[in-house]
Amino acid sequence: METLGFGGFSYTFVKLLVAFILGTIIGAERQYRQRTAGLRTNVLVAIGACQFVALTVDLSGAAGAARVISTVVSGIGFLGAGVIMKDGLNVRGLNTAATLWCSAAAGASIGAGLMPHGVLFTVFIIGGNTLLRPLVNAINRIPVSEGSSEATYEVRVMTTMDQMSHAREHVQESIEAAHYPVSDIQIIDRPGNVVDLVATLVSTSINPNELDAVVAALRKLDCVTSAAWSSRTIV
Secondary structure: OHHHOHHHHHHHHHHHHHHHHHHHHHHHHHHHOOOOOOHHHHHHHHHHHHHHHHHHHHHHHHHHHHHHHHHHHHHHHHHHHOOOEEEOOEEEOHHHHHHHHHHHHHHHHHHOOOHHHHHHHHHHHHHHHHOOHHHHHHHHOOOOOOOOOOEEEEEEEEEEOOOHHHHHHHHHHHHHHOOOOEEEEEEEEEOOOEEEEEEEEOOOOOOHHHHHHHHHHHHOOOOOOEEEEEEEEOO
């Protein structure tokens, strides 16, 4: 096969060199940001994907390359999962994993002989990781209203054990009268014949003023010692 001769070797060298350069460009930005997968990892992903695809093109043509590319995509998925970490409610490494995935795509493009496509794709990768950062920071600084956020809302009422049933009826009626269905009311025992009634709302978006009014009305009841509402952002 002609592609296995010197000419094919020279072309493979050019492909790997271009993939190496593109992987370096992508990885340098990640290294500068002190990310888990930095310069060397992105370079290795790019040249590895390039070589897998280039080798398959030389041996079995475009049809075989298509099968290998699909394998590279799934394989990089496992590699990317290794850089994703969960820290409490926060998940870190998603962008780095996505960048690895894109490095593989750039390398695969070069391996398939589509060098202009790989170069153009690399420009978009760098743009996504750099040019969009100011926009992301600006969006993150915008205050999020309670009405537009997706969260779990709870109304917490403190009462006595003797008044628990009476207070529970008032809590459910008051909340549902404001058109917020209650999914559950949990009873939490406290010392001194005191219990907390925690009502979880079905709605994921509310009007804070309406819940303020519900809580204010509950506080006026003789069977209620205190009342408040809170929200937890859905992750």
